[in-house]
Amino acid sequence: MSKLNDNQSINKAAPRSWSDYYKAVANRPPRETLLTALANFEPENEAEPRTAIDLGCGEGRDTVELLRRGWKVIAIDSQQEAIERLKNRCDKKTVIETRIAQFENIDLPSDVDLINASFSLPFCKPENFPELWHKIVSGLTTGGRFSGHLFGDRDSWAADSTMSNHTMSQIEALLQPFEVELLSEEDHPGKTALGHEKHWHIFHIVARKK
Numbered sequence: 001m002s003k004l005n006d007n008q009s010i011n012k013a014a015p016r017s018w019s020d021y022y023k024a025v026a027n028r029p030p031r032e033t034l035l036t037a038l039a040n041f042e043p044e045n046e047a048e049p050r051t052a053i054d055l056g057c058g059e060g061r062d063t064v065e066l067l068r069r070g071w072k073v074i075a076i077d078s079q080q081e082a083i084e085r086l087k088n089r090c091d092k093k094t095v096i097e098t099r100i101a102q103f104e105n106i107d108l109p110s111d112v113d114l115i116n117a118s119f120s121l122p123f124c125k126p127e128n129f130p131e132l133w134h135k136i137v138s139g140l141t142t143g144g145r146f147s148g149h150l151f152g153d154r155d156s157w158a159a160d161s162t163m164s165n166h167t168m169s170q171i172e173a174l175l176q177p178f179e180v181e182l183l184s185e186e187d188h189p190g191k192t193a194l195g196h197e198k199h200w201h202i203f204h205i206v207a208r209k210k
Helices: 017-024 032-044 061-068 080-089 129-139 168-174
Strands: 051-055 072-077 096-100 112-117 140-152 178-191 197-209
Touching: 017 080, 032 061, 032 112, 032 140, 032 178, 032 197, 051 061, 061 072, 061 080, 061 112, 072 080, 080 096, 112 129, 129 140, 140 168, 140 178, 168 197
Parallel strands: 051 072, 051 112, 072 096, 112 140
Antiparallel strands: 140 197, 178 197
16 A cells, blocks of 8 residues: 555565565655645645645655645555654654555545545555545545546556556546546556566546535
């Protein structure tokens, strides 16, 4: 459930590589989808602080940016090491809630301003994805935003039956409850963060709940 770097990731078939992944992506900047969502909040002049869930927070590259901007953050990941690394990056005075949870067991609060899921949702098992997406949509307040990524059907990992991949039409259906602010597609060969060859088919998403 840990998040994957834009155009870079790890092989889920080797769980020990999560540690290697965290080391490979250490100190990288927040993802552009998160920055786009944050920029879209700025003109709205809502009362602060806002609340965000970082779903699949990994070592915390997005969480740290949210905290830096004064957001309240609930950071969730299935890997204890990810949460420990995140805590080590946070100032001791920072107020942050962390949870260790699998997608199939996750419980999300309601009336959240932002749910960020950078490269984590594809690691939800297909049979659990509809319920997870329902929880994401239900958890957002009206005017709240989702920022994150989904993998397309031409991604190399679409052959893995434990991962969730989507066509463009399926993603458009998922986004019906939203005003889409960003929906861009990547479809090209590349490498993972650990240097493995891979074909990437990625959808970058920012959407505001109607």
